[in-house]
Amino acid sequence: MKIREIVPLLEAEILCCEDELDVEVYNACGSDMMSDVLAFVKDQTALLTGLVNPQVIRTAMMVDMRCIVFVRGKHPTPEMIALAEENRIVLLSTGLRMYEACGRLYVSHLAKEG
Amino acid sequence: MDEALKFHFVIDGDNFTSAGEASVEVKKKLRQLGFPPDVIRRVSIAMYEGEINMVIHARGGVADVLVYPDRIVIILEDHGPGIEDIDLAMQEGYSTAPDSVRALGFGAGMGLPNMKRYTEEMHIESTLGVGTTITMVVNVQ
């Protein structure tokens, strides 16, 4: 699925790297614990999280992820947006809760991580 | 032993926000040197977990990375409290981190297991009240 397709599915707002929306993601991972993300996730995974601090962006950088979705209407700080911008990571924000955001991606056949 | 490229970093123990910057730097260097993406990812994840641990458990420390053509060696040294029971610390889910750290997305007790998962070799030397040195080796296949 292209990141572009995630936007309407999650009624998400695009926060940066709009020119990277055609990047493909093959699965998604929802977590607020960064070590869990680092344990199992591969590149081309979208990360859904309610956690807001620069380590979220750095975790994505470590595994070469290209898309982070902040759930429950959370917004990253300008510092986080700058870091994501520099590393070509698309940041999205959705008002949906984690459960529903993951559920919508799951039923639209974005495979689960693992 | 063949010549190694050496990188040295000081990890600031008072700044959670900047934790991980050394790992990012190593990742960039390894990319410039043309190492395979899988090797780069394993090195950077292992070092990142170690860097975070030094900040949340040990008031910072130093990191040295030795880059050989066939392997990358990461040495993390701190003068924190030390690890009382290394076998216990290595278990998935074991953590002494306070809730304040868990609220920052770490402290799930998966850091040391991740470091082991992504490296070929990992040695922990730790003395209570003196500090901890962790050496990890990632082979370049």
Ligand SMILES: Nc1ncnc2c1ncn2[C@@H]1O[C@H](COP(=O)(O)OP(=O)(O)O)[C@@H](O)[C@H]1O
């Ligand atoms: N550098 C260190 N200095 C002192 N204690 C450490 C260090 N690294 C890890 N530990 C101990 O080992 C435990 C497990 O570490 P880890 O698996 O990374 O989990 P977490 O960091 O989530 O607690 C920590 O909770 C801590 O008690």
Ligand SMILES: [Mg+2]
């Ligand atoms: Mg840890």
